[in-house]
Amino acid sequence: MMRSSSIKAGPDHVDFKEVLAPTPFQDRVDSYSLTQDWASWNGYKTAKTYDTLASEYFAIRSTCGVMDLTPMEKYRVGGPDALHFLNRLVTRDISGLQPNRVTYVVWCNDEGKVLDDGTIFSLGGGEYRLCSQHHQLDWLLISSLGFDVTIEEETHSIAALAVQGPTSYSVLSAAGIQELNGLKPFGMINARVNGIECMVSRTGFTGDLGYEIWIDPSNASAIWDAIFALKEQGLFDIRPTGLGALEMVRIEAGFILPGDDFNTAETAIRADHDRSPYELGLGWLVNLQKCYFTGKRALFAEFARPIRRKLVRLSIEGNKPPKDAFLYDRKGGGRIGTIKSCVWSPILKTNVSMADIEYDKGAPPKQIWAEIYYQKELEWRATWAQCRLSIKPFWVHQRSSATPPQKY
Amino acid sequence: MTDPDVIIIGAGHNAMVCAGYLAQKGRSVLIIEQSNHCGGLASTREFFPGFKASVAHTIQNFSSKVIDDLSLTKHGLDLSQYPLQTIGLSRDGECIRLDSSKDQPRVSGLDGKDEEAYAGYMARMQTFADMLKPFWLKTIPRIGSANLQDMTTFLALAVKLRLLGKDEMGEFMRIATLPIRDLMDENFESDLLKAVLSWDGLLGSKMAPRSPNATVLSVLYKMAEKDAGAPKIPVSGIDGLVTALYKSARSSGVEFKLGQPVSRVLMDAGDHGVKAVGVVLADGDVIHARKIVSGVDPKQTFIDLVGVENLEIGFTNRINRLRCDGYVAKLHLALDSLPVFAGLDSPLGRLILVSNMDSIEFAYDDAKYGEFSDRPVMELILPTLCNPDMAPEGKHILSGHVMYIPHQIKGGWTEEAHDRLYQNLIELLEHYAPGIREQIIFGELLTPKDLEHQYNLTGGHWHHAEMAIDQMFMMRPTYEAAQYSTPISGLFLCGAGCHPGGGLSGAPGHNAAIEILRTEQ
Numbered sequence: 001m002m003r004s005s006s007i008k009a010g011p012d013h014v015d016f017k018e019v020l021a022p023t024p025f026q027d028r029v030d031s032y033s034l035t036q037d038w039a040s041w042n043g044y045k046t047a048k049t050y051d052t053l054a055s056e057y058f059a060i061r062s063t064c065g066v067m068d069l070t071p072m073e074k075y076r077v078g079g080p081d082a083l084h085f086l087n088r089l090v091t092r093d094i095s096g097l098q099p100n101r102v103t104y105v106v107w108c109n110d111e112g113k114v115l116d117d118g119t120i121f122s123l124g125g126g127e128y129r130l131c132s133q134h135h136q137l138d139w140l141l142i143s144s145l146g147f148d149v150t151i152e153e154e155t156h157s158i159a160a161l162a163v164q165g166p167t168s169y170s171v172l173s174a175a176g177i178q179e180l181n182g183l184k185p186f187g188m189i190n191a192r193v194n195g196i197e198c199m200v201s202r203t204g205f206t207g208d209l210g211y212e213i214w215i216d217p218s219n220a221s222a223i224w225d226a227i228f229a230l231k232e233q234g235l236f237d238i239r240p241t242g243l244g245a246l247e248m249v250r251i252e253a254g255f256i257l258p259g260d261d262f263n264t265a266e267t268a269i270r271a272d273h274d275r276s277p278y279e280l281g282l283g284w285l286v287n288l289q290k291c292y293f294t295g296k297r298a299l300f301a302e303f304a305r306p307i308r309r310k311l312v313r314l315s316i317e318g319n320k321p322p323k324d325a326f327l328y329d330r331k332g333g334g335r336i337g338t339i340k341s342c343v344w345s346p347i348l349k350t351n352v353s354m355a356d357i358e359y360d361k362g363a364p365p366k367q368i369w370a371e372i373y374y375q376k377e378l379e380w381r382a383t384w385a386q387c388r389l390s391i392k393p394f395w396v397h398q399r400s401s402a403t404p405p406q407k408y
Numbered sequence: 409m410t411d412p413d414v415i416i417i418g419a420g421h422n423a424m425v426c427a428g429y430l431a432q433k434g435r436s437v438l439i440i441e442q443s444n445h446c447g448g449l450a451s452t453r454e455f456f457p458g459f460k461a462s463v464a465h466t467i468q469n470f471s472s473k474v475i476d477d478l479s480l481t482k483h484g485l486d487l488s489q490y491p492l493q494t495i496g497l498s499r500d501g502e503c504i505r506l507d508s509s510k511d512q513p514r515v516s517g518l519d520g521k522d523e524e525a526y527a528g529y530m531a532r533m534q535t536f537a538d539m540l541k542p543f544w545l546k547t548i549p550r551i552g553s554a555n556l557q558d559m560t561t562f563l564a565l566a567v568k569l570r571l572l573g574k575d576e577m578g579e580f581m582r583i584a585t586l587p588i589r590d591l592m593d594e595n596f597e598s599d600l601l602k603a604v605l606s607w608d609g610l611l612g613s614k615m616a617p618r619s620p621n622a623t624v625l626s627v628l629y630k631m632a633e634k635d636a637g638a639p640k641i642p643v644s645g646i647d648g649l650v651t652a653l654y655k656s657a658r659s660s661g662v663e664f665k666l667g668q669p670v671s672r673v674l675m676d677a678g679d680h681g682v683k684a685v686g687v688v689l690a691d692g693d694v695i696h697a698r699k700i701v702s703g704v705d706p707k708q709t710f711i712d713l714v715g716v717e718n719l720e721i722g723f724t725n726r727i728n729r730l731r732c733d734g735y736v737a738k739l740h741l742a743l744d745s746l747p748v749f750a751g752l753d754s755p756l757g758r759l760i761l762v763s764n765m766d767s768i769e770f771a772y773d774d775a776k777y778g779e780f781s782d783r784p785v786m787e788l789i790l791p792t793l794c795n796p797d798m799a800p801e802g803k804h805i806l807s808g809h810v811m812y813i814p815h816q817i818k819g820g821w822t823e824e825a826h827d828r829l830y831q832n833l834i835e836l837l838e839h840y841a842p843g844i845r846e847q848i849i850f851g852e853l854l855t856p857k858d859l860e861h862q863y864n865l866t867g868g869h870w871h872h873a874e875m876a877i878d879q880m881f882m883m884r885p886t887y888e889a890a891q892y893s894t895p896i897s898g899l900f901l902c903g904a905g906c907h908p909g910g911g912l913s914g915a916p917g918h919n920a921a922i923e924i925l926r927t928e929q
């Protein structure tokens with residue numbers, strides 16, 4: 001389908017010749033889309049916006065946003081060696097992962113450079129689901145050599161819907177899921193909605209209270225309808241949200257996006273253009289005590305050296321979001337890095353960004369300045385804005401972890 | 409027993425060479441071998457009561473440095489016999505003889521033109537072989553290494569190349585990876601000569617005359633030692649080499665444990681990753697050592713003995729993808745009397761039964777698609793002509809290397825397939841030596857599959873892993889394991905799967921020992 005604003009071209013523009021696959025929610029997604037603004041997410045036709053970016057963003061932050069997550073890469077890992085296999089794959093020690101729990105992980109190549117990040121769901125009975133940003137089947141199959149495991153891609157056979165925002169708990173409870181009150185972050189349960197079996201996990205990419213629902217694709221429309229029926233009844237403001245709003249909230253929440261914030265090891269071509277977990281600020285995911293995992297030798301060596309660069313969270317003064325800006329150690333000083341992704345945060349009233357910067361002998365630069373180019377009446381201008389490192393995510397709210405969450 | 413400094417897994421010839429050097433430097437070394445005898449593919453066994461043979465049947469490029477350093481002559485190695493003539497026999501009775509000894513390489517049975525070309529060809533190849541010679545006995549550094557010794561090795565290669573002079577250097581670069589057929593076509597007229605001269609570049613590999621890769625390099629590798637790679641048999645047979653290596657190792661204090669398969673390498677998980685600290689034997693016994701050296705092929709060493717759970721994923725994948733399918737079968741015949749080959753007074757020499765270049769290529773074509781040719785190509789010798797005590801008095805053995813017999817064939821190596829190949833070979837031999845069928849007391853055919861089982865050798869491969877350019881030098885067997893050390897600290901490789909590769913050369917064992925000692929400094 002062609003975009004309505006077809007004069008806009010560039011990398012954001014989906015070529016009309018590109019054939020994008022429909023997700024199981026496509027009927028509903030299509031009918032809710034006012035903008036017909038599509039992007040490709042792993043080859044699936046995915047909404048960038050449905051209506052306006054602001055309304056979708058605020059749905060996630062103040063009410064409830066619903067997003068079709070199906071295109072996320074999903075793999076089912078089973079067999080006697082499943083845990084052993086996963087534990088060699090990822091840098092974190094997941095040997096203590098209990099059934100019905102979820103954990104966030106990264107995995108590296110032999111050189112300790114990150115290939116991708118994702119989540120592992122312990123489904124019980126020695127079965128696991130690995131969700132990742134990018135396609136990982138090749139790497140998983142390569143990794144499985146010598147292990148008694150089964151690996152099955154289930155991206156296309158499991159439909160997923162994120163329900164995120166302050167009222168998400170109330171929405172899902174109203175939809176008939178009673179067991180949510182005891183569900184802690186990174187936990188999951190099996191539930192029923194209007195008789196439809198589903199798995200619900202308290203996970204998300206928004207940093208807010210939120211859930212993800214995992215179902216058989218044949219039930220996709222029914223689940224969607226069950227949730228949006230509550231909106232029709234006037235109970236809650238529930239809005240479908242697109243990739244645009246997600247990009248805003250995930251940066252606010254400080255989540256990195258492999259491929260956007262850094263080159264994954266598989267795609268990096270030039271030396272030094274890939275990143276280790278330490279360089280991504282994900283050192284906490286690396287367990288050097290763990291007996292063995294791929295990348296350990298390299299990471300052990302790297303750990304002993306002062307860090308050379310890091311992907312950091314920067315808030316930037318002023319109201320001009322410095323997309324793609326260079327960073328300097330002082331106004332007009334030496335170049336020390338670049339902004340990788342950046343948004344204006346409506347809730348924090350500041351620019352928030354992910355930036356790749358050089359460290360000097362293991363220490364961050366004392367000052368960081370962005371040189372921002374902007375246009376005024378068709379004329380380019382440059383200005384300087386000071387940036388501040390943010391150790392914590394820009395946006396944290398206690399409701400995201402409260403159990404049971406507050407009911408509305 | 410106190411723990412040895414070093415355990416070497418397998419008692420192949422390379423393992424014994426490595427052990428000898430380490431023991432000379434005061435290390436206590438224990439070699440653990442699964443079978444009841446030393447020598448691996450070079451060991452001699454009785455394949456029929458009274459008849460003995462070894463899989464490797466001649467020596468072409470055993471390192472003279474190793475002979476000296478380990479005093480192998482003192483320990484009984486006698487290489488004084490004149491090298492075997494290489495005799496090319498075509499199906500239609502053509503016969504040529506090659507004396508490739510260094511001073512005066514000669515070919516007879518051809519017209520003058522090729523004879524002259526042969527001398528010129530050999531002289532030029534010898535220059536190249538001499539230039540490369542130092543590098544077979546050296547660790548080829550990791551790419552990107554800034555270590556002084558490593559830089560020196562690269563620099564030395566550059567200087568050697570340059571010293572050839574501009575034209576010769578260019579010529580070397582041109583031919584190094586040329587399909588050997590092109591090299592032959594440029595130099596010679598006789599198809600039989602071309603086929604025979606190609607043979608040493610092809611034997612043991614999954615390559616044919618038209619394959620661009622490392623066949624020319626393989627010829628140069630063999631020509632690096634005495635007599636330009638002409639095949640030799642020690643006075644007391646191949647066993648003479650194995651025994652001398654064994655005695656030399658014993659005299660330096662090396663201990664042997666035979667008949668004890670190692671079932672895995674014992675690992676200790678340290679901070680840096682895993683460390684090899686010992687071995688576990690099949691009977692469950694554990695022996696610790698500071699260093700573990702494997703003379704077993706790389707694939708088994710890593711996948712079976714170390715275990716993938718101790719290896720990084722990318723490295724495991726590269727090891728798993730090593731091309732290790734053997735393409736040479738071994739034929740051993742116990743003969744009642746000396747066979748008579750048409751056109752030959754005596755079958756003394758190395759007989760290469762190929763008609764022309766195409767006969768080799770076609771045999772390979774069949775193998776490529778998982779079959780064996782109805783008309784295999786082979787080299788054979790009658791070891792009893794040099795060592796009569798390999799068979800009862802008056803009796804003989806025939807030892808043949810048959811190309812191209814795939815490790816895996818369509819439908820698998822059934823008894824029927826095995827038998828069909830054996831009958832093919834006997835028919836082939838009957839053509840060249842009429843009456844030989846009646847002389848056979850017993851025949852044994854070892855396909856690469858059989859060699860794999862019998863010698864515990866992945867794919868039954870001559871070189872443990874294919875000698876192709878992507879699996880050579882600083883990539884042999886694969887990067888991160890190409891300098892004899894491995895990603896596992898305390899674990900080293902010393903077998904044919906390392907630079908410079910297979911064949912009875914002792915070079916990998918020598919290089920490994922030097923490298924192991926270097927890591928201790």
Ligand SMILES: Cc1cc2nc3c(=O)[nH]c(=O)nc-3n(C[C@H](O)[C@H](O)[C@H](O)COP(=O)(O)OP(=O)(O)OC[C@H]3O[C@@H](n4cnc5c(N)ncnc54)[C@H](O)[C@@H]3O)c2cc1C
Pocket residue numbers: 417418419420421422423440441442443446447448449450463464465466467468469668669670671703704705736737738809859863864865868869870871872902903904905909910911912913
């Ligand atoms: C058919 C054939 C013919 C050949 N002919 C010739 C020839 O004529 N001339 C020539 O120069 N080269 C020849 N070669 C090549 C040559 O024989 C080999 O490249 C060479 O012998 C390799 O020596 P090595 O010491 O590296 O390994 P090997 O000789 O393979 O020794 C490895 C040793 O490890 C032992 N081992 C394996 N697994 C274990 C375990 N788990 N625990 C304990 N021990 C173990 C094996 O029993 C063996 O003794 C031939 C090869 C083949 C296959």
